[in-house]
Amino acid sequence: MTSALVVPGQPLGPAHAYVPGSGVHVFNGQIVSSLVGQVVTTASTSTSASASTLTSTPPTISVVKPSVAADEEGSSATLLPDVNSEVLCRVTRINARQATVAVFVVNGRVCGDDFQGVIRVQDVRQTEVDRVRIFTSFRPGDIVRAKVISLGDQSNYYLSTAHNSLGVVMANSEAGDPMYPINWREMKSSRTGVVEERKVAKPF
Amino acid sequence: MASRAPDRRRNNPPSHGTTPPVFLSTSAGDINPVQAPSRPPDEIRKIFLRTGLVSSVTGSSFLEIAPLKLSVSVLGPRPLPRTSTTPFAAQAILTTEVKFAPFASTVRRGYVRDSSERDLGSRLYQALVGAIRRELYPKSRIEVVVTILDSEDEGDEVNTVCIEEGKTVEPRFWDVGRSERALGVVLAGCITAASAALADAGIEMFDLVSGGVASVFVDGSEVKGKAKEGAGPGRRYVRDPSIAPLDEGAPLATCVLGYMAARDEISELWISGRLGTKSGTAEMDELVDEAVAAARSSRGVLNEAAKERIQFIVDKAQSADPSAVGGKDTEMTG
Numbered sequence: 001m002t003s004a005l006v007v008p009g010q011p012l013g014p015a016h017a018y019v020p021g022s023g024v025h026v027f028n029g030q031i032v033s034s035l036v037g038q039v040v041t042t043a044s045t046s047t048s049a050s051a052s053t054l055t056s057t058p059p060t061i062s063v064v065k066p067s068v069a070a071d072e073e074g075s076s077a078t079l080l081p082d083v084n085s086e087v088l089c090r091v092t093r094i095n096a097r098q099a100t101v102a103v104f105v106v107n108g109r110v111c112g113d114d115f116q117g118v119i120r121v122q123d124v125r126q127t128e129v130d131r132v133r134i135f136t137s138f139r140p141g142d143i144v145r146a147k148v149i150s151l152g153d154q155s156n157y158y159l160s161t162a163h164n165s166l167g168v169v170m171a172n173s174e175a176g177d178p179m180y181p182i183n184w185r186e187m188k189s190s191r192t193g194v195v196e197e198r199k200v201a202k203p204f
Numbered sequence: 205m206a207s208r209a210p211d212r213r214r215n216n217p218p219s220h221g222t223t224p225p226v227f228l229s230t231s232a233g234d235i236n237p238v239q240a241p242s243r244p245p246d247e248i249r250k251i252f253l254r255t256g257l258v259s260s261v262t263g264s265s266f267l268e269i270a271p272l273k274l275s276v277s278v279l280g281p282r283p284l285p286r287t288s289t290t291p292f293a294a295q296a297i298l299t300t301e302v303k304f305a306p307f308a309s310t311v312r313r314g315y316v317r318d319s320s321e322r323d324l325g326s327r328l329y330q331a332l333v334g335a336i337r338r339e340l341y342p343k344s345r346i347e348v349v350v351t352i353l354d355s356e357d358e359g360d361e362v363n364t365v366c367i368e369e370g371k372t373v374e375p376r377f378w379d380v381g382r383s384e385r386a387l388g389v390v391l392a393g394c395i396t397a398a399s400a401a402l403a404d405a406g407i408e409m410f411d412l413v414s415g416g417v418a419s420v421f422v423d424g425s426e427v428k429g430k431a432k433e434g435a436g437p438g439r440r441y442v443r444d445p446s447i448a449p450l451d452e453g454a455p456l457a458t459c460v461l462g463y464m465a466a467r468d469e470i471s472e473l474w475i476s477g478r479l480g481t482k483s484g485t486a487e488m489d490e491l492v493d494e495a496v497a498a499a500r501s502s503r504g505v506l507n508e509a510a511k512e513r514i515q516f517i518v519d520k521a522q523s524a525d526p527s528a529v530g531g532k533d534t535e536m537t538g
Binding site for chain 1: 262281282283284286288290291292293335337341342343344403404405406407408409410411412464465466467506507510511514515517518521
């Protein structure tokens with residue numbers, strides 16, 4: 001349900017008639033666009049509400065900036081990690097307390113610049129937290145799927161891999177060969193068969 | 205010269221030598237600016253504004269108003285540098301930078317930013333910072349970089365030349381506030397173009413900020429000396445003034461502002477010159493109103509320019525989809 005283009009500052013309708021979505025803000029009781037783009041109105045699809053009560057919930061209105069191509073980086077240029085974002089990151093250095101990573105994918109979209117994050121030893125896994133050791137969980141160069149738990153301090157986002165689906169998704173062995181996961185805590189080299197310890201993400 | 209060893213570290217000049225460019229003297233009695241076609245004082249010059257010309261940055265724009273040419277690049281939101289002194293930035297940090305290219309004015313400028321460029325940068329920051337929804341971009345910075353490629357500004361050189369040649373110690377009356385008018389037009393252009401670049405970058409804003417300039421002159425039909433006699437002489441307000449006045453009136457003051465038309469808010473205001481103390485407030489209000497009107501005029505161009513590239517993308521997507529029909533063209537002139 002797209003329509004003509006709007007510019008920032010353009011009123012889109014009264015605030016009581018819509019639920020503000022993304023790319024809009026409320027000013028003086030009006031929903032106002034914050035972006036240049038197309039207005040998208042979607043009827044509310046509340047799971048708890050039955051079909052008869054749908055009319056009582058106003059539709060969501062948002063402004064979407066169309067991207068040059070569906071999966072081009074232009075659309076994700078303003079992408080920032082937020083709490084609960086699922087990210088892909090590369091381990092840059094490790095020590096006994098934490099693994100430092102460079103985040104390069106946020107919610108499935110490649111970001112323009114890498115964001116620095118840390119996975120602290122207590123955030124590596126859900127159970128037996130006391131027995132976790134960073135050196136047997138991550139190695140520099142590993143690609144890790146993680147979740148943002150906090151925006152952190154000035155330089156680091158705080159990430160967690162405390163879930164079955166989170167952890168190392170790609171890793172090379174010490175000799176430099178790609179490895180494949182054999183269970184939730186071990187990966188095996190594809191060439192030499194050497195087994196190394198990792199906090200492995202559950203494959204889909 | 206020839207005996208000296210060639211300097212290999214820097215750019216060597218061509219071996220056959222060059223001829224320095226010779227410009228018409230600006231100190232002679234013919235400071236005729238660009239031969240602009242005459243226009244009514246309440247009409248701004250035509251604006252050319254286009255977005256998305258620099259592919260390597262998040263958003264960009266290019267603006268031309270008669271002799272003024274400038275390009276704006278927007279970078280970010282990108283992570284803060286490691287060495288950042290801010291402990292935690294809950295809102296995006298905006299930085300603005302304005303730089304005249306060395307060839308931008310008739311008097312060549314240096315590569316290091318001078319005081320007027322820093323001044324323009326901080327005024328641009330003030331104009332934009334309130335319009336950006338910075339709380340949506342925590343722990344990041346947004347950089348706005350303006351490069352002025354051509355302008356009417358001559359720095360303070362014009363008056364200096366007049367004095368140096370010993371012919372006239374007193375600069376001619378229309379030179380008063382000349383550089384303010386030139387810088388005003390530059391700042392207004394910077395604000396308008398930076399808004400277009402921010403919109404092109406997809407950075408969320410409360411409203412687009414458009415720049416407007418207006419100057420007030422003593423009405424040309426009046427005698428110059430009458431300006432001090434209260435409300436006697438008429439005032440002539442000119443929107444988007446060129447550096448030389450349209451008629452023979454003495455310049456009094458110039459107002460530049462950044463204006464958010466949808467909210468009717470002024471985000472930046474810069475008035476320089478002299479206005480009478482008795483009728484000063486009324487004159488100042490009128491001057492600001494004129495500048496607001498100029499900003500409203502440029503807002504029309506800004507809206508269309510901001511939409512133009514998106515419209516192109518939408519049209520392209522629709523033409524790829526045979527079931528849809530193409531959109532309309534957008535008009536670019538203001």
